[in-house]
Amino acid sequence: MGSNVVEATEITKRYGETLALDGVSLSVRRGSVYGLVGPNGAGKTTLLGVLAGLRTPTEGSFTVDASRVAVLPDTPKFDPWMKAREVVDLSLSLVLPGSDPSAVDAILDRTGLLKVAHRRVGGFSRGMLQRLGLAAAVVGNPELLLLDEPAAALDPAGRREVLNMVNDLRGESTVVFSSHILDDVEEVCDEIGILNGGRIVYEGTLEELVRGSSRLPSYRVRVRGNGDQVVDALRVCDWVTDVSGGGDTVIVSAGSAAVIERELVRCLARIDIGVVSVAPLERSLEDVFLEVTR
Amino acid sequence: MSLWRLEILRLFRTHRLWILLAVFTSFGVLGPLTARFLPEIVAAFGGGIEISVPPPSPELAMAGYLGNALQIGILAVAFVAAAALAFDAKPEMAVYLRTRATIQRILTPRYTVNMVAAIASFVIGTAVAYVGTAVLIDAPRLGGTLVASMLLAVYLAFVVALTGLAASFVRSVTGAALISVGALIVFGIIGLIPQADQWLPSNLVGSFDALIAGGEFAYGRSLLSTIILSMGSIAASFVLMGRRET
Numbered sequence: 001m002g003s004n005v006v007e008a009t010e011i012t013k014r015y016g017e018t019l020a021l022d023g024v025s026l027s028v029r030r031g032s033v034y035g036l037v038g039p040n041g042a043g044k045t046t047l048l049g050v051l052a053g054l055r056t057p058t059e060g061s062f063t064v065d066a067s068r069v070a071v072l073p074d075t076p077k078f079d080p081w082m083k084a085r086e087v088v089d090l091s092l093s094l095v096l097p098g099s100d101p102s103a104v105d106a107i108l109d110r111t112g113l114l115k116v117a118h119r120r121v122g123g124f125s126r127g128m129l130q131r132l133g134l135a136a137a138v139v140g141n142p143e144l145l146l147l148d149e150p151a152a153a154l155d156p157a158g159r160r161e162v163l164n165m166v167n168d169l170r171g172e173s174t175v176v177f178s179s180h181i182l183d184d185v186e187e188v189c190d191e192i193g194i195l196n197g198g199r200i201v202y203e204g205t206l207e208e209l210v211r212g213s214s215r216l217p218s219y220r221v222r223v224r225g226n227g228d229q230v231v232d233a234l235r236v237c238d239w240v241t242d243v244s245g246g247g248d249t250v251i252v253s254a255g256s257a258a259v260i261e262r263e264l265v266r267c268l269a270r271i272d273i274g275v276v277s278v279a280p281l282e283r284s285l286e287d288v289f290l291e292v293t294r
Numbered sequence: 295m296s297l298w299r300l301e302i303l304r305l306f307r308t309h310r311l312w313i314l315l316a317v318f319t320s321f322g323v324l325g326p327l328t329a330r331f332l333p334e335i336v337a338a339f340g341g342g343i344e345i346s347v348p349p350p351s352p353e354l355a356m357a358g359y360l361g362n363a364l365q366i367g368i369l370a371v372a373f374v375a376a377a378a379l380a381f382d383a384k385p386e387m388a389v390y391l392r393t394r395a396t397i398q399r400i401l402t403p404r405y406t407v408n409m410v411a412a413i414a415s416f417v418i419g420t421a422v423a424y425v426g427t428a429v430l431i432d433a434p435r436l437g438g439t440l441v442a443s444m445l446l447a448v449y450l451a452f453v454v455a456l457t458g459l460a461a462s463f464v465r466s467v468t469g470a471a472l473i474s475v476g477a478l479i480v481f482g483i484i485g486l487i488p489q490a491d492q493w494l495p496s497n498l499v500g501s502f503d504a505l506i507a508g509g510e511f512a513y514g515r516s517l518l519s520t521i522i523l524s525m526g527s528i529a530a531s532f533v534l535m536g537r538r539e540t
Binding site: 056069071073075079086089140 | 295297300303304307308385386387389390392393394395539
C-alpha cells in the first residue's frame with residue numbers, strides 16, 4: 001500500500017443485469033485530492049459507496065489504508081428534528097469520542113452555520129444541508145474524505161467556501177472528490193480519474209491528460225487583416241497537419257508542439273500581414289472530458 | 295451527544311412517546327369507566343330494548359382496558375419502533391450513521407429505548423386502569439395484575455424485536471411495521487392449535503385476563519419462547535442489517 005490510501009483492483013459491481021462498475025482500478029495517493037469525474041450514471045456514487053464500505057463489490061478487491069473514513073452524499077439528509085449542532089456533535093462523538101467539544105462550533109463557524117446551529121435541520125435549504133454534511137464529515141478529522149458532488153447545490157459563495165475547505169484539507173486528509181463541475185475539479189484536484197460506463201477511461205494528472213490526449217498540438221494565430229491569406233500559406237507547408245479559420249483567427253495543428261514552435265513563426269514572417277499574437281491552443285478539461293467520454 | 299441521547303430525543307421531539315402514552319393511558323381511563331357505567335350507557339342508548347349486560351367487576355374493567363389498549367397499542371408500538379429501527383429508509387441518514395458506527399452500536403439504543411418506552415407506556419396505562427377500577431368498582435387482584443403486566447411487558451419487547459427483524463427485510467417504515475403486525479397475527483392463528491399455543495408469544499396476551507381473574511400461572515413455556523424469539527430476532531437483525539448495502 002505504501003503512500004497510497006486507496007488501492008482498488010478490477011472492481012466490478014453488478015445490480016442484477018446492470019453493470020455499474022466494470023473492472024475499475026485506481027490508486028489514490030495519501031494527502032492528495034483525487035477528482036472523480038464522469039457523466040451521469042458513470043458509476044461515481046457506486047464507486048464511492050464501495051470505497052466507503054457501504055457496498056460490496058461483486059468482483060475485484062480494494063484496500064483503504066485509513067481508520068477514519070468520512071462520506072458526504074450528494075444530497076445529505078438528517079433526521080429533521082435534529083439541530084445542526086447535534087448533527088455535528090454526534091458525528092464528533094462517534095468518530096473521536098472525548099474530543100474537545102469546541103471543535104463543533106469551530107467547524108460550524110467555518111461552514112457558515114454557527115448562527116443557525118440551534119435550528120432544526122428540517123427547515124434547512126439543500127445548500128445548508130450540504131454545508132452541514134461537510135461539517136459533520138470534516139469534524140472527525142477523517143484520514144479519507146469521500147465527497148460526492150459536494151458543491152452541486154451551493155451558491156457561488158458556498159461553492160467557493162467548499163473549494164477552499166478542500167484545498168485546506170490537502171496534506172491533512174486524502175480527498176476523493178466526485179463532481180460534474182469540471183472547473184472545480186481542475187481547481188482543486190491533483191489527479192483525476194474519468195469514469196465512463198463503469199470503467200476508468202483515464203487516470204493521472206490533469207497536465208498529462210490534456211497533453212496526452214489524442215488531439216494534435218495546435219496554436220492560435222491572431223492577425224490584423226485577412227486570415228485566409230495565412231490559411232493558404234500554411235496549407236502548403238509540409239509540417240502542417242491541419243489548418244482552419246479565416247477572418248482574424250487561424251488555428252494550425254502539427255505532429256508535435258516542437259515543430260510548430262520552430263516552423264510557425266518562420267512561416268508567418270514570410271507573409272505580408274500583421275501578427276497580433278501566436279499562442280498555444282489551451283484545451284480545457286471539458287474539451288478532453290468530452291473527447292474521452294465520447 | 296450519543297446514540298442513546300439521539301433515540302431519547304427522537305421519542306420526545308417526534309411526539310411518539312406522547313402517542314404511546316396517550317394510547318395506553320386513554321384506554322386505562324376508558325376501561326374502568328366503560329365497565330362501571332355500561333349498564334347506564336346501554337339503558338340510555340338502548341332505545342327501550344332491554345339488553346342484559348354483566349354487572350361491573352374489576353375483571354371486566356381490566357379486560358376492557360387490555361382488549362382495546364393492546365389492539366391499538368401494538369400497532370402504535372410497531373410503528374414507533376419501525377420509525378427508529380428502519381433507519382435505512384433514509385439512505386443519506388443511514389450513510390451518516392453506518393460510516394461512523396457499527397450496526398450493533400446503532401441498533402442497541404434503538405431497541406432498548408423503544409422497548410422501555412413501550413413497556414413504560416403500557417405500565418402507566420395499566421396503573422391508571424388499576425386505580426380507576428379500584429376507585430369506581432373494586433381493586434383488581436394486585437398479584438395477578440403485576441405478573442400479567444410483566445408477561446405483557448415481555449410481549450411488547452417481543453413486538454419491538456420483531457419489528458427490528460422486519461426492518462432488516464424491508465427498508466420502509468410502514469412496511470416494517472405491517473410485516474411485524476402481520477407476523478403477530480400469524481402467531482395468533484397458529485396459536486389456535488392447542489398444543490402449539492403454550493409455546494407461542496401470543497399466549498402471553500391471554501395471560502392478562504386469566505391471571506387477574508385468579509387463574510394459575512401456566513405461561514412459563516410461552517414466556518421462555520418469547521424471550522428466545524426476541525433475542526433471536528435482535529441477533530438476526532444485527533447480521534442482516536450489517537450485510538445490507540446502502
